[in-house]
Amino acid sequence: xxxxxxxxxxxxxxxxxxxxxxxxxxxxxxxxxxxxxxxxxxxxxxxxxxxxxxxxxxxxxxxxxxxxxxxxxxxxxxxxxxxxxxxxxxxxxxxxxxxxxxxxxxxxxxxxxxxxxxxxxxxxxxxxxxxxxxxxxxxxxxxxxxxxxxx
Numbered sequence: 001x002x003x004x005x006x007x008x009x010x011x012x013x014x015x016x017x018x019x020x021x022x023x024x025x026x027x028x029x030x031x032x033x034x035x036x037x038x039x040x041x042x043x044x045x046x047x048x049x050x051x052x053x054x055x056x057x058x059x060x061x062x063x064x065x066x067x068x069x070x071x072x073x074x075x076x077x078x079x080x081x082x083x084x085x086x087x088x089x090x091x092x093x094x095x096x097x098x099x100x101x102x103x104x105x106x107x108x109x110x111x112x113x114x115x116x117x118x119x120x121x122x123x124x125x126x127x128x129x130x131x132x133x134x135x136x137x138x139x140x141x142x143x144x145x146x147x148x149x150x151x
Contacts, residue, residue, distance in 0.1 A: 036074075036093070037115040040130075043073035048130075060130040064088075069119035077133040079109040087122030 040048040040060065047070055052059035064070070072093065082102045091097045093115055101122075120126045 058132040064120040064126040081107040083127040086126040
């Protein structure tokens with residue numbers, strides 16, 4: 001638990017540096033990120049919750065118990081970091097489902113809005129944080145993962 005508290009502190013400081021405040025429990029992120037799919041918070045509030053938000057960024061906590069699936073939903077440009085080692089199947093509207101795995105601390109970013117439906121295919125819960133960017137607040141390459149994101 002000590003390592004997680006450290007991660008939480010780092011993430012909270014990063015959001016606070018952008019002027020963020022703790023989100024109210026009633027925050028739902030109702031606005032859809034595309035014309036076709038709801039935001040994660042509106043479409044799947046049982047797995048996604050807003051924990052910080054300001055004019056530039058929304059910080060979202062994601063929790064999927066073993067075997068649970070989401071609904072098809074959208075995200076704006078965003079970065080993510082895994083808190084737990086994870087196994088999942090990612091379905092998208094326009095591609096074949098893709099199985100993936102990740103270790104605690106793995107991260108990535110994408111500039112483009114996207115829609116997907118994840119399923120936890122592992123035997124343990126998935127926990128991650130998303131940082132959803134607002135109004136084109138992200139710049140750089142289209143997708144950044146691992147060491148490429150800091151190069």
